[in-house]
Amino acid sequence: MDVRRxxxxxDNLEQMIVTGSFAHGERLDEIRLSxxxxxxxxxxxxxxxxxxxxxxxxxxxxxxxFVIEPGPVELVEMFEAMAELEASCGYLAAxxxxxxxxxxxxxxNELCKRAVAAPDADKYYAHNEKFHHLIYEAAQSSxxxxxxxxxxxxxxPYRRLQLHLRGRLEQSMAEHEAILRALADGDSKRTxxxxxxxxxxxxEKFHHLxxxxxxxx
Numbered sequence: 001m002d003v004r005r006x007x008x009x010x011d012n013l014e015q016m017i018v019t020g021s022f023a024h025g026e027r028l029d030e031i032r033l034s035x036x037x038x039x040x041x042x043x044x045x046x047x048x049x050x051x052x053x054x055x056x057x058x059x060x061x062x063x064x065x066f067v068i069e070p071g072p073v074e075l076v077e078m079f080e081a082m083a084e085l086e087a088s089c090g091y092l093a094a095x096x097x098x099x100x101x102x103x104x105x106x107x108x109n110e111l112c113k114r115a116v117a118a119p120d121a122d123k124y125y126a127h128n129e130k131f132h133h134l135i136y137e138a139a140q141s142s143x144x145x146x147x148x149x150x151x152x153x154x155x156x157p158y159r160r161l162q163l164h165l166r167g168r169l170e171q172s173m174a175e176h177e178a179i180l181r182a183l184a185d186g187d188s189k190r191t192x193x194x195x196x197x198x199x200x201x202x203x204e205k206f207h208h209l210x211x212x213x214x215x216x217x
Contacts, residue, residue: 006046009037013047014157017056017067024069028057055154075158082155083200085148086132090179090195093138094188101138102184105131109176116173121163124172128163129156131176135195138183172198 034041051057115124136145175198182191
């Protein structure tokens with residue numbers, strides 16, 4: 001029960017941080033948060049530990065947990081790195097993917113379609129996350145997979161938030177279809193290019209993301 005509560009609290013805290021409810025450098029107080037969420041301090045501690053692991057906050061000895069919010073330049077650099085990691089995973093996956101891997105991706109993609117039809121951006125993100133994890137696994141490179149998972153965890157609240165932008169769910173779904181076609185064709189370069197474009201938030205897309213973040217503050 002506490003684990004499920006911690007995950008719910010984690011999702012809420014992530015969104016509160018990226019949308020400015022907590023400022024950069026602000027201390028997250030366990031007692032105040034437990035009162036705010038109406039829970040004991042145990043799930044709060046669990047959620048804060050996961051936030052520390054993701055890099056959204058840092059634990060300072062004898063001082064507590066403090067928010068670390070990236071600036072626009074750092075954020076775009078992280079998305080650039082994520083796009084290249086995903087492209088590398090896709091490149092290898094197109095060479096190494098099995099029929100079972102491909103079927104699993106298609107199954108998860110069907111769940112993504114249902115979430116788009118709902119529409120439910122948060123449910124879509126949960127299935128979308130699984131979609132990307134399956135590509136990491138299909139690449140059959142544990143080192144690359146771990147790098148991708150680490151940065152994906154750091155960018156999770158931003159990637160989830162941008163799905164609420166108008167038209168983004170449908171656009172993301174179309175990109176999934178293109179990725180799947182490239183994987184099924186065994187086309188490494190095309191798979192890499194499709195994934196790079198899917199994850200990158202350059203230009204207008206990044207401008208919209210920043211504008212959305214500011215509008216929530």
